[in-house]
Every structure is written in structure tokens, then in C-alpha cells.
Amino acid sequence: MSVISTKTVLFVSFGYFALLFLVASYAENRRKTGISLLKNSHIYSLSLAVYCTSWTFYGSVGKAATSGLEFLPIYLGPTLIAFAWWFLLRKMLLISKQQNITSIADFLSSRYDRSTALGAIVTLIAVLGITPYIALQLKAIAQTLTILTMPAMAFGSGLLSSSLPEGVDIAFFVALLLALFGILFGARSLDSSEKHEGLVVAVAFESIVKLIAFLAVGIFVTYGLFDGFLDIFQRFFEQFPERRDLLLLGTQQTPYTKWFTLIVLSMAAVMFLPRQFHIMITENVDEQHIKSAMWKFPAYLFLINLFVLPIALGGLIINGGDTTQADYFVLTLPLSAGHPWLALLVFIGGVSASAGMVMVSSVTTATMVLNHLVMPVLLKMNIHTQNLSRVLINIKRLGIFGVIFIGYFYFKAIGNSYALVNMGLISFAAVTQFAPAVLGGLFWKRTNRKAAITGISLGFILWFYTLLIPSFVRSGWLHSDILQNGLYGINLLKPLELFGLQGFDIYTHSLFWSMLFNLSAYLILSFFAKQTESERIQAETFVDIYQEQTPKPGQLKRISKAPTVIEFVELMSKFIGEKPAQAAITDFLGQQEINTKGGLSDHEIPNLKSFTERTLAGHVGAAPARIILDNYLSARGSEMEDVFDIFGTVTIDHAASREQLSVLYDAAQIVSSGGDFQKTLDKILELLADQFKFDLCVIRFLEPESMTLIVKSLVGSSSEHFGQFERNLNMETYIGQAFLSNTTIVVNDTANVDRPISAEHIKRDGITCLAHTPIVFEGEPIGILSAFSKTTKGIFTKEFIALFENLAGQISIAWRNDQQLQKLLQVREQEREMQIAKDIQKRLLPRNLPDLENIAIAGLCVPAHQVGGDYYDFIERNSLSYDLIIADVSGHNIGSALIMAETRTFIHARIQNVKHPAEMLRELNSFFLTDLDRSDLFVTMFYLQYNPITHRLIYGNAGHNTPLLWKKREQKIITLDAEGLIFGIKDGISFEQKAIDLEPGDILLLYTDGIIEAENKEKVFFGIERLGKVLQECDNLNPQELIDQIMIQCRIFTGMRHFIDDVTLVVMKVLK
Amino acid sequence: MKEVQVSSIREAWILCLILGLIMINFPFVHIFNSEQLFLGVPELVLYFFIGWPFSIFVIWFFVHCIDEDPQNTAGIVEDKSEP
Secondary structure, X not given: OOOOOHHHHHHHHHHHHHHHHHHHXXXXXXXHOOOOHHHOHHHHHHHHHHHOOHHHHOHHHHHHHHHHHHHXXXXXXXXXXXXXXXXXXXXXXXXXXXXXXXXXXXXXXXXXXXXXXXHHHHHHHHHHHXXXXXXXXXXXXXXXXXXXXXXXXXXXXXXXXXXXXOOXXXXXXXXXXXXXXXXHHHOOOOOOOOOOHHHHHHHHHHHHHHHHHHHHHHHHHHHHHOOOHHHHHHHHHHHXXXXXXXXXXXXXXXXXHHHHHHHHHHHHHHHHOHHHHHHHHHXXXXXXXXXXXXXXXXXXXXXXXXXXXXXXXHHHHHOOOOOOOHHHHHHHHHHHOOOHHHHHHHHHHHHHHHHHHHHHHHHHHHHHHHHHHHHHHHHHHOOOOOOOHHHHHHHHHHHHHHHHHHHHHHHHHHOOOHHHHOHHHHXXXXXXXXXXXXXXXXXXXXXXXXXXXXXXXXXXXXHXXXXXXXXXXXXXXXXXXXXXXXXXXXXXXXXXXXXXXXXXXXXXHHHHHHHHHHHHHHHHHHHHOOOOHHHHHHHHHHHOOOOOOXXXXXXXXXXXXXXXXXXXXXXXXXXXXXXXXXXXXXXXXXXXXXXXXXXXXXXXXXXXXXXHHHHHHHHHOHHHHHHHHHHHHHHHOOEEEEOOHHHHHOOOOOOOOHHHHHHHHHHHHHHHOOOOHHHHHHHHHHHHHHHHOOOEEEEEEEEOOOOEEEEEEEEEOOOOOOOOOOEEOOOOOHHHHHHXXXXXXXXXXXXXXXXXXXXXXXXXXXXXXXXXXXXXXOOEEEEEEEEEEOOOOOOOOHHHHHHHHHHHHHXXXXXXXXXHHHHHXXXXXXXXXXXXXXXXXXXXXXXXXXXXXXXXXXXXXEOOOOOOOEEEEEXXXXXXXXXXXXXXXXXXXXXXXXXHHHHHHHHHHXXXXXXXXXXXXXXXXXXXXXXXXXXXXXXXXXXXXXXXXXXXXXXXXXXXXXXXXXEOOOOEEEEOOOOOOOEOOOOOOOOOEEEEEOOOOOEEEEEOHHHHOOEOOOOOEOHHHXXXXXXXXXXXXXXXXXXXXXXXXXXXXHOOOOOOOOEEEEEEEEOO | OHHHHHHHHHHHHHHHHHHHHHHOOOOHHXXXXXXXXXXXXXXXXXXXXXXXXXXXXXXXXXXXXXHHOOOOOOOOOOOOOOO
């Protein structure tokens, strides 16, 4: 057997450690530059292989050589449980991230009401199970070093002799190096929820090394020493036909029950071993990594096991069936075959397997010890220092050092004991006790702290009694009496045959009893013990992690005498250091609503408290964080108070409760049903007061003239000082502030009122809490909705405020409706008045034109709007004189109508005194001069006077459209015109008067511009020509028919039924 | 439709877990627990060392099913009827 010099081994070993430090430093540097290597899913999957310790690396082959397939379940279990990772591990991961959970003890403690006791118990079990396991790793390193350098010594005496100089112990240096590594890369800061890139990447690196080393030796043995797998099996069966059992199950060595037990233990171990929990959950940066780890990790396990059987069987063949060296076949086979360098690679692989486990375990165990054993004691001692964070981080570092060196001393003291050698499975069995509490805690809300503590404690006691005691006996530390006769000689209490249960291997026996007690206690107490409020909340947080977290009834709390933000920061600084505390609070405040005073609103304070607790939990664990907060608050006299129960169900979002929706629905009903505005307001207030038991609810609206808020509606009892009082608008009162700043103001505890004026009112009426919210219309406040309670404090939760503001919105809608209604009524009134005006105006026009024997006459006036400015008239002075008037007042509004009425009145009044058209026009001009000047209106008029006997027509024009005269005999149209200005321009002007003689058949057409300026879509006027054409073509029609025809033709031309301007037509036909 | 798909993947995981537990335990493994060799390898050894990579393949396959689920919500639908 070839050997390697100690120097070479030491050189390579320390070189390898240096490489590990380099890799870790590189990873840390990458983190500092912002590119974390942990974002790589391969690294995550590889780091999970910390599961494979030296117990795997060397032990699997040993197990296979001595017990056969028994080594397999340890790897089949994890492969199987990987099927459940996407819903099991992922859920644990999400919870841990949300709660800043740092370890398995923290997870359980956090789930079960942040129980200090549970955290301590779990930590104790972990320490008991893990420190010997660390010893086992150190032992492996020391022993393999000896084998490598002095193979003869290693197995000869059975003692752990060393090839090193006297007094120099390699295990000591390794322990020292590993402790240093742990401190440097695992305890950089106190925040355990922070990632440790260096540690994880080093572990991943080690996983690669140990896999390569194992595959190398596997391939060497299978294909170097033998002729492949088949050759090994064939030669094994030829040489050792009696050992065929090794490759079977259900044998004395490996009964099916033991096989099943080992699968269960390994499934639990891969999930709940503190180091696995740490790597899988605490160091995870992306839940998507789980997906790739689900198959990569089992694939890793498969690869590292592929050559276990060939090496074991090959070792047996080569060593002639001798199993004394079986645990180290991987090392001795290449050594004896003359391949020391391969053996050195295997040694380094083994060191990797050991070192990875020790590094991670020491860090996690130290964290657990600090958080769950040291912190509670420290907090009990009530140490008054400004900054505990430095002390704590040093305690953690000391913890890492301590855990590794306890392991080292174990190794020195009991290195060869049965207990130590079997520590792997014993620790698996220990962490299996966490399974019911963890799984139940993840999926079952009803479980509680008592159930978890009792279950785990009973399981732990049974584990200790049925597994640890026998291994102590076998190690020779206890008298075998207890095994043979039971405790105090009671047969039923034999640790290996408890209550008479025989025929099972030690692990199955222990698993059965510990799980029976554990699970029974857990289930029974879960069913029968009552949950406290905080337990229920924590249960919901864990079980419903995938659901959006909404405050549930009873979860709404407020803190009386709440600490300020600064005080919370000071508290955090004390435990985690000033910088991290400042960074954390900045992060928190960025996501919160800040009230007008620049502080957090009342209902944000409990959130800040939870945040502080979570942040502290990331550093010191959940249970201590809770103690710290509770102590702090109780020292201040602050208390978490339940928010008035009826609001418990009030939320506005999608999770809005039925009660709350019904309030909003009722309010909306009241508003939409319309009715009296005052009654609407009263009903809304009654609803508010009724539903939420307010003592007083008030609605005030702004009186714009006096700029005061006037009470519009009030429900509840009030003194004149309070509810009924008008409020001036200033920032000295809460109501003024609410209005002016257009924000809701809440005073949840009037003991803290800082406005003297408000304080006076509040005190007089015994108000305990109040809220004002502005009633806003189009962004501007128009009033205030207020609610007051005299009995309860802190009822205005965030959810209630949302409801309250919503009600104010409903009131705003009611107000708007009322405003619109008022406007509508006003318009209707105006319309009615216009209708009256229209009717009156209509009556001012000649209703029935007289039936005369000499002439036929017809008239039409179509106002564009309700009233118009057109006017025509026919006045019979006597049988020898008919006056015909057409006038147009500019505009078509009520003003035009008035002028038109005035014109008519003037003409009718003066007609007997004014003989001729020109005279009438002149008088009208004088009359209108002042009136029209002031009204910006003007009037045009054509005035005609006809003598039916002489057929003479005399006429004058005041700027009006010239009438058309159809001369029947001559078959032509002539226009009548005379000099004259429109009325109201100039005083004293004279109007020309002309005369023309008519003949029977002649037709006179008077019109206003509405008809000739009617335009079609091409903006072309109907025009005088078209008008004349109609007149010409229809000269045989009577006047009314002619008017109708003109209207028809004009409508055909414009394509519209309505006219933009007033249209007036008067037709006079000379009959004889 | 979506929910059915999502919860069916979750159920598939659980089904695989249970199937796996059955297939590597008594009495199922007893089928292969014989001294006979198959192609020169003991049947039981062959069963485990073929079944194992196969189960890893099954996991790989289902993981890809989650990947195709656009919301990556497979397996997270909680049982609403929980006590």
C-alpha cells in the first residue's frame, strides 16, 4: 500500500482550505458589486447537497459492504419528498421570507405564537443531535488523514493515532479553520435572514468536489480494478454466495420495517435538519430555484450513489470479504492499487463533505442558540445598554466557535463510541420529531402552541429514551441493566422493548413510540386546547400565506400611548445597530401613509410594531423579538387594544363584509331615491349613527358668504357648543383643518388632542374620539361629515375611514343631485314664462284677418324660438283706408318681443292721429330713439296704406326688405322701395312716402329677411329671385295658399323644417 | 378551467409522492426481491437504479409543466374546505 507524505497531505489540505476561503471571498465580493451568485439556481441545488456528509461519503460504502441495500433509503427518501417541494418547501419558504424566519427553531416558535419555550426545546434537540454529528465529521477528517499517511496504524490498533508530531492534532486545526470560516462568512452581521454568499458558494463548491472525487474513485474501481458493473456482481456472487442477502430486502439485516423507517427518517431529515433548513430556506433568494432543485438535487444523490455498490462489493472482493476497512474502501482501494493521488482526491472530497456540514451546522446552531437560548435569558436580565447589537453578534461568533469545539471535544472524548458512529441516524430521528408540528402548522389552522410543545417534548423524551439511552449503553457509559431489565427494573420500560413491543430494530422501535406520543399529543391538544387570539392570527398567516393578507375581524388593533417612529428606531438600533435600523425604517416608511403631522397615522402604528418585530426577528429570532417588543411597550404603559368590535368586519376592498356593503348600499339607496335633500342627509346620518353606535353625527355645509360651516343635519345628542355650533374656517380646529386641507382628520383618542379650541369643545361634551371628513365636489370641499363617540376610543380604523369617506362621497352626490334639481326647476320656470310670452305675442298678431270684398289678405309669422321680433299687422281705419305693417326687430329673444309689443302698442294708440305712413314712421323713429339706443336693438319697418276704392297704395320704408308687387296685367314683379333709415339711429329724419296704383289681380308680398336668408346646405340663400318666382308662378292662388306654397318651396330649398330666423309673410291680393 | 389545471398539477405531485412511497416499500418491492439476476444484475438493484432516475425524470417533466403554467401558481391553490 502506497502512502503519501504527511507534508503533502497537509499542504494539499490547507491549500484546499485556502481555496475555499478564496471562493467564499469571491462570492462575497460579487455580492458587494450587486451580482449575487446565489441568483444561480445551480448553486442553490448544489448547496443542498450539504446533506451528503462524510457519513455519506465514506459511510455509504461501509453500510453497503456490511448491511447491503440499507444505505439506499437515506437517498431515496429525499428524492421522494422532492415531489412535495413545490407545495411544501415553497410554502415554508414564502412564510419564512415574510416572517424573517432564520432557522427551524425560529419557524416552529414563530408558528406557535412565537413561543420562547418551543424555540428553546427545538434548539436543545438540535444541539443534542448536531454537536455529536460535528464530532463525527472531524473524526472522519482525522481518521482519513491517518489512513492516507499511515494506513497500517489506522486500522491496527483501533486507536486514532496520528502521523503528526506529538501534540499536534490535525482535527484541532481543522476545527479552528472551520470555526474561522463560519465566523467570517456565516456571522458577518447579526441579521440571520441576510444571505451568506460566501458560505453557500463554498458549500456548493465542496459539493462539486465531493461528487467528482466519488465518481472518480467509483469509475476507477468499476472499470480500473474490475471489468465493469457486471464483472463485479459476477465475481461477488462467485466468491461470496452466502452474502447474497446483502442485495436483498426483508432480510435479518434489513427488514422491510427498518427500510420504511429509514425512508421516513431521511424524508424528515432533508426537510428539517437545521443545516438543510438553513440552505433550503434561509439562503434561498428565489422561489423559482426550488423547481430546478427538485430534480437536480435527487439527480446529485443518484450520481453520488451510483458507484456505492460497485465500490463496496469490489472492496469486499479485494479484501477477501473483510469488512473492517469497509467504511474507508473509497480511500483504501486506490491506495492499495497504487494510486495515492486518487486517494488524495478522495480525501479532499471527504474533507469537503465534512467541512460543508460543519460550516453550515455551526452557523445555524449558533444562531439558534443565540436566538432561542441566550436571548431570552439576556432579555430576562434586562440589560440596559444603548447598543446590544455588537454584544449579540459576538455572542453569535462565540457560538459558532463553541459548537465546533464542543464537537471537537466529543470527538476526542468518545470518538470510537457506538453513539457517535450512529449519530447520523440518531440525529435524523431527532429532527423527525419536528415533522408533525411543522406540517400541521403549515396546513392546519387549528393547531396551537400547547399541542406543538407537548408533542415535540414527548417525542423528544421518547427519542432520548429509546434511541439515545441504548446507544449510551452500547458505548459503555451506562450500565446495560436498563436495557435488560428496564428502568427501575420495570420490564415494560425496557428502552428497546418499550411497553413490551418486540421484534423491531432500534430505529423503527424508536420512531414508532416517539411518533405515537408526539402525534397523539399534538392531535389531541390541537382538538381540545383553545387557541389564543395571537395564535389564531399566526396560524392564519402561515396557513393562508398564498392568500392576500387582509385584516380579519379582531385583528384590528391600536396601540394606546404608542411610541413614535423615532422611538421604534431607537429600540431597533439597540439590538441590530443604528445603520441597519435606519435602513429598515426608511424602507418601511416608503410604503406607508404619512399623516398631516408628518407622523404615522394611528392605525399604521401597529403595522410599524409588526415591522419592528419582524426586523428584530430576522436578527434575534421571532420569540425574542416578541419579548423585546412586549417588554418595551409594557414598560411605556402602551397596550394593544382591541378595536371596537363592530368595525372588525368593515373593509372596503374586495373582501368587504356584508354588513359594510349593506351600509354603503343603504346610503346609495337613500341618495338615489332622491326626495328632499334635508331628509336624505338626515337618513344617512341616522344610518351611520345606528350602524356604528355613534353618539353624534353631523353634516355641515359651507356658507360661502360668511365662510362658515353651517350645520345642515345632525343626529344624536349634542350641546349647543358642539354639534350645533357654526364653525369658522381656520386651522385651529380639527374640522377647519379637515376642510381647508381637504383631508380626513381622525382623533382616535381625545386624550392626545393638541388644539385648544377643539379640546375645549371635546372636553365639554365628553367626546373620546372623533373623525371629520370633507364632503368634496369636483375636488373642492363643500362641507364636512363628522362622527363622534363618547364611549369608545380608537374606533376609526383604516377600513372604517374608507367607509366614512365613501359616505361623504354619497353625501356629495346627494348635494349634486339637489343642485341639479334646483337648476332644473329654475329652467322649467323660465320655460313656462317663455311659453306665456309666446302666447301673448301670438295674440298680438292679427288673429283673423278680415274678409273684405275688395282685397284678400293672409299673414304668417313663424318665430325661430319661443318668442320672436317679427311683427305684422293689418288695421282697418275705415272703409277707405287699410294700414298694412311689417316690421322686424333684431334678435329673437324676449327683448325683441317686448320691442315688438311696444311697436304694436304705439301704432294702435297713434293710428287715429297719424294719417300717413311717412308720418307714422317718423313718429315711431322718435319714439324708439331712446329705447332702442339703450337696448342695442334696431327695428326695420315697411308701412303701407291702401285705399280699396282708389286702389292707391302709399307706403314708406324704415330700412325694411322691399316688398314684392306682382303686376298681373303686366305680368311682372316690381319692388316697392322708399328712402328711410331703420329706427333708432338718428333723430328727426324724414321718411319718403311713395304711392302706386294697384289693379285687380295684383299681389303684394311683404316679408322679413328670415325667408330670403334661409339657406340650404351649400350656404346659398333662398333669395328674392326664388321668392319672386314662386309669386309669379302661383299668382292664381289665394293669399293663404300662396303663403303655404312659399313656405313649402323654401323648406324644399333648405331641406329643413325649421328656420334659423323668424319668418313673416303677408300677402295681399287685390280682388276688384 | 384555470383552477382545475392548477390544482390538478398539485394533485399530481401528491399522487406521485404516494405512488413513490408505495413503489419503494413492502409489499411492492417484494416483487423484485429475488435472488435472480437480470442481465447479470440482481433484479432489486436493477429496479432501484432504473426506477430512481425514472422518478427524477418524472419530477423534471412536471417541473416543466409548472414552467408552462404562465402564472406559476401550480400547487398553490389552497383547499377552501379546510377546518
